């Protein structure tokens with residue numbers, strides 16, 4: 001059954017078993033016992049909608065919101081550590097994030113309404129594997145890693161290697177426990193742009209772009225220049241061809257324009273859907289990447 005805007009009407013939740021372990025160890029034991037027949041429940045803002053739309057099988061839900069091991073934001077030896085169950089609103093309200101990770105702050109501020117932000121977790125935003133996840137481009141551009149834990153092993157994975165397809169990640173019966181982000185040097189500059197259907201924060205983006213740069217202080221322009229894109233490929237991506245074009249060169253207007261065009265035409269592989277056509281998305285990649293690079297060049301005229 002469909003309503004006017006052709007999105008499926010939400011039905012009632014199907015029945016499911018519900019577990020709310022008190023510790024990480026209890027959770028991992030339950031995961032082992034359930035042998036893959038479970039689904040992790042964090043904020044539920046994606047999962048519960050999917051269940052109401054009868055997407056996928058959810059025989060048992062493991063609620064991880066109460067786990068102390070997955071909570072909290074802290075700085076540790078030059079790294080920002082975000083517990084998987086930290087809400088996107090808590091990240092947007094963190095003075096540490098606002099001051100040292102403005103690009104991440106910006107993306108979290110723009111993620112959903114206040115109600116969504118109060119439930120949605122950073123772990124859920126990444127583990128959901130959406131190409132349009134607002135947290136993904138800034139975290140990719142900042143070189144973040146995620147910690148995946150199972151009963152017998154744990155591993156750290158660069159976020160670059162985490163997404164493998166639409167709604168698919170490398171998680172294999174594991175829990176995403178933590179996100180770690182190297183603290184940028186004081187000269188590092190990051191910009192996040194999100195284009196939504198009505199430019200309202202509660203909208204899932206049509207296109208998003210994060211650009212992060214560290215000037216090298218010399219004639220070669222930039223020590224680091226990373227570009228990440230959302231909603232224009234099967235996964236959130238780094239715009240590697242555009243980055244390559246910019247390597248070791250000052251951000252001059254002609255080069256900026258060329259790199260933005262490469263990001264749109266070579267790195268992005270968008271599809272058309274209800275939010276926008278592939279052509280429009282490509283053009284918006286060009287606009288957002290160009291605008292972000294120009295902004296960075298204006299902030300650091302000596303490296304431009």
Ligand SMILES: Cc1cc2nc3c(=O)[nH]c(=O)nc-3n(C[C@H](O)[C@H](O)[C@H](O)COP(=O)(O)OP(=O)(O)OC[C@H]3O[C@@H](n4cnc5c(N)ncnc54)[C@H](O)[C@@H]3O)c2cc1C
Nearest residue numbers: 040042043044045046047112120121123124125127134176
């Ligand atoms: C009205 C509305 C507006 C929205 N707007 C935006 C938006 O503007 N930008 C945006 O990016 N998203 C948006 N979303 C999507 C969603 O809110 C976010 O992706 C959110 O961060 C998901 O987090 P969650 O904790 O609610 O995840 P959940 O719904 O609890 O889980 C999502 C998926 O990830 C898995 N999972 C969750 N946590 C873990 C973990 N720690 N380890 C392993 N697997 C895990 C779950 O099993 C599930 O498959 C919106 C959703 C709604 C309903």
